[in-house]
Amino acid sequence: MATLVPPPTTTTVPPANSNSAAAAESEKIDYMKLPCPIPYEEIHREALMSLKPELFEGMRFDFTKGLNQKFSLSHSVFMGPTELPTQSADVVKIPTAHYEFGANFLDPQMMLVGRVMTDGRVNARVKCDLSENLSLKANGQLTGEPHMSHGMANFDYKGKDYRTQFQFGNGALLGASYIQSVTPHFSLGGEVFWAGQHRKSGIGYAARYNTDKMVAAGQVASTGLVALSYVQKISEKVSLASDFMYNYLSRDVTASFGYDYFLRQCRLRGKIDSNGCVSAFLEERLNMGLNFILSAEVDHKKKDYKFGFGLTVGE
Amino acid sequence: MFFNRGGGSIPADDGDGILSRVTSSITESPIVYQGRRAASDAAFVAKKLLKSTGRAAWIAGTTFLILVVPLIIEMDRDAQLSEFEMQQASLLGSGPAPPAGTK
Numbered sequence: 001m002a003t004l005v006p007p008p009t010t011t012t013v014p015p016a017n018s019n020s021a022a023a024a025e026s027e028k029i030d031y032m033k034l035p036c037p038i039p040y041e042e043i044h045r046e047a048l049m050s051l052k053p054e055l056f057e058g059m060r061f062d063f064t065k066g067l068n069q070k071f072s073l074s075h076s077v078f079m080g081p082t083e084l085p086t087q088s089a090d091v092v093k094i095p096t097a098h099y100e101f102g103a104n105f106l107d108p109q110m111m112l113v114g115r116v117m118t119d120g121r122v123n124a125r126v127k128c129d130l131s132e133n134l135s136l137k138a139n140g141q142l143t144g145e146p147h148m149s150h151g152m153a154n155f156d157y158k159g160k161d162y163r164t165q166f167q168f169g170n171g172a173l174l175g176a177s178y179i180q181s182v183t184p185h186f187s188l189g190g191e192v193f194w195a196g197q198h199r200k201s202g203i204g205y206a207a208r209y210n211t212d213k214m215v216a217a218g219q220v221a222s223t224g225l226v227a228l229s230y231v232q233k234i235s236e237k238v239s240l241a242s243d244f245m246y247n248y249l250s251r252d253v254t255a256s257f258g259y260d261y262f263l264r265q266c267r268l269r270g271k272i273d274s275n276g277c278v279s280a281f282l283e284e285r286l287n288m289g290l291n292f293i294l295s296a297e298v299d300h301k302k303k304d305y306k307f308g309f310g311l312t313v314g315e
Numbered sequence: 316m317f318f319n320r321g322g323g324s325i326p327a328d329d330g331d332g333i334l335s336r337v338t339s340s341i342t343e344s345p346i347v348y349q350g351r352r353a354a355s356d357a358a359f360v361a362k363k364l365l366k367s368t369g370r371a372a373w374i375a376g377t378t379f380l381i382l383v384v385p386l387i388i389e390m391d392r393d394a395q396l397s398e399f400e401m402q403q404a405s406l407l408g409s410g411p412a413p414p415a416g417t418k
Contacts, residue, residue, distance in 0.1 A: 261386065263393040270382045278378045282385055296381050300374050 029183055034161035037187035040177035041165075043208045043217045047229035050241035050260035053269050053281035055295045057081055057306035064314030072314075074102040080308065091304050120144040133158045172196025185211055191221075224249035237262045276301040289314055 038045065058080010066072040078100070081093035098118045105112040115123040125139040135158070140151035152169040167175035172195065179189030186209050194201040204221030215231045229243040242257045256273035266284040279297040286292050293310040341347060 259386075261389070263389055264396060265392065266389050268385060268389055270386065272378065272382065276374075278381050280381045280385055282389070294385075298377055298381055300377075 034181035035184060036158060036161055037163060037179045037181045037189070037208070039156065039163055039165065040179045040189045040191055040206060043179075043189070043206050043219065044227065044229045044243070046215045046231040046239070047217070047241045047243050050231060050239060050269060051229075051243055051256055051258045051271050053279075053295070055279055055281060055297050055306065056308040056310070057295075057297075058308050060293075060308065060310035062310070062312045062314075064312075066314070070105055070107050072104045072106070074100075074104065074314075076100045076102075089302070091302060167193070171198070179206070185209055275299070 056078075058078065060076065060078045060080075062074065062076040064072055064074045076099070077097075079097040080095070082096045084092040084094060086092050100115055100117045102113065102115040104114075109129050111125070111127040113123075113125040115121075117123075120143065122142040123139070124141075125137075127135065127137045129135045135156045136153065137156065138151070138153040140149075142149045150170050152167065152173070154168075155166045157164045162178065162180040164179075165175075165177045167173070167177075169175075173193070174196070175191065175193035177189060177191035179187055181187045187207070189206045189208075191204045191206075192202070193204075202222040204219060204223075204225075206217065206219040208215070208217040210216070213233050215229075217229050219225070219227045224247050226246040226248060227243065229241070231239055231241040233239045239260045240258070241260060243255070245254045246252070254274055256271055258269060258271035261268040266282060268280070268282050270278075270280045272278050277297065277299045280295075282294040284292045284294070291312040293308075293312065295306070295308040295310075297304075297306040299305070
C-alpha cells in the first residue's frame with residue numbers, strides 16, 4: 001500500500017497500469033491452490049449462528065470452573081416449564097427442574113466432554129485428531145428410556161481443497177459426504193446416507209458461496225428438504241441473516257429474517273419468521289466471566305410466550 | 316311480505332289519528348328498514364375492523380418491544396460507553412500516556 005501512494009504525483013500512469021496488471025495476474029485463479037472448504041454439515045453455519053440461538057424458557061445458571069489449563073468442571077441448573085410433545089395443536093407444559101454436572105478435557109489434539117443429568121441422561125463427546133488430516137468425532141447418549149440411547153462416530157478427512165466425512169451410527173446408520181472448492185469462493189458438495197433401521201436412504205447436494213461480506217448457501221436432499229440461507233455482513237459488528245426452508249413432501253414452508261449485533265458489552269440476536277414467531281436473545285457481559293442472558297420468544301399464532309433469563313459464570 | 320304487513324296494519328290504525336299512521340308508515344317504510352339494516356351492518360363492520368386493527372396493533376407493538384427496544388437500548392449504551400471513553404482519552408491525552416494505558 002505504501003508503495004502505491006507516492007506515484008500519483010506525476011508519472012502515475014505506467015506504474016498504476018503495471019500494478020493493476022499484477023493485480024489482475026493475482027486475480028487469476030490458481031486452481032491448484034484453492035482454499036479448504038468448510039465441512040458439509042456446517043454449510044449453513046453463519047446463518048444458524050445468527051438465526052438459531054439457544055432460546056429457553058425459565059431460569060438457568062451455568063458455572064464453569066477450570067481446575068487446570070486443560071481440565072474443567074461445569075455445573076448447571078435449569079428450572080422452568082418444558083413443552084411436552086402432543087398430537088394436538090395447543091401447547092402443554094410441565095414444570096421441570098434439573099441439574100447437570102459436566103467434566104471437560106480440552107487439549108489441541110483431543111477434546112473429551114461428559115455430561116450427567118439428574119434425570120439419568122449421560123452424554124459423552126469425543127473429538128480427537130488421529131493424524132494431521134484425519135480426525136474422529138464421536139458422541140453418545142444413554143438414557144433411562146428404551147430406544148432413546150444413541151451413538152455416532154464420524155471420521156473427517158481434510159484434504160487440500162476438499163473434505164470428506166464418513167458417519168456410522170447405531171440403528172445401522174451410514175453416511176458419507178464430500179465437499180470440494182470449485183473456485184476460491186464457491187464450493188459444491190454432496191452426501192449419501194442410509195438408515196438401516198428405518199429402511200430409508202437419501203442423497204443430498206449443497207452449494208455455498210462466500211466472500212468477506214456475504215455467505216450464501218443452498219441445500220437440497222431427497223428427503224424433500226430445500227434449505228437456502230443468506231447472510232450479509234453490514235459491518236464487523238452487524239450482520240443480517242435470512243433463511244428459507246421448504247419441505248417438498250410435507251409442504252412446510254418457513255422463511256425467517258434476523259439480525260445479529262455484536263456490541264462491546266453484549267451480543268443481541270433478533271429474528272422474525274413467517275410462522276408469526278418473534279424471538280430475541282441477549283447476552284450481556286456484566287463483568288469478566290460473568291454473562292447475563294435474556295431470551296424471549298413470542299409465537300403470535302399459537303399464543304405461546306416464552307421468556308427466560310440466565311447467568312453464565314466462568315469461561 | 317313487508318308491504319303486505321304494512322298494508323294490513325294501516326286500516327286497523329285508521330281510527331287512532333293521522334300522527335300514528337304517519338309514524339308507523341315511516342317506521343315501517345322500506346327506506347327506514349334498509350337504513351337500519353345498513354346502519355347495523357356498518358356497526359358490525361366497524362366493530363370487526365376495530366377488533367382486527369387492535370389485534371394488529373397488539374402484534375406490531377409486542378414485536379417492536381421484543382425486536383427493536385432492546386436494540387435501541389443496547390446501541391444507546393454502546394454509544395454512551397464510547398463517548399465516555401472518548402472523553403476519558405481526550406482528558407488523559409493532554410497528560411502523560413502511561414495512566415491511560417494502566418486504566
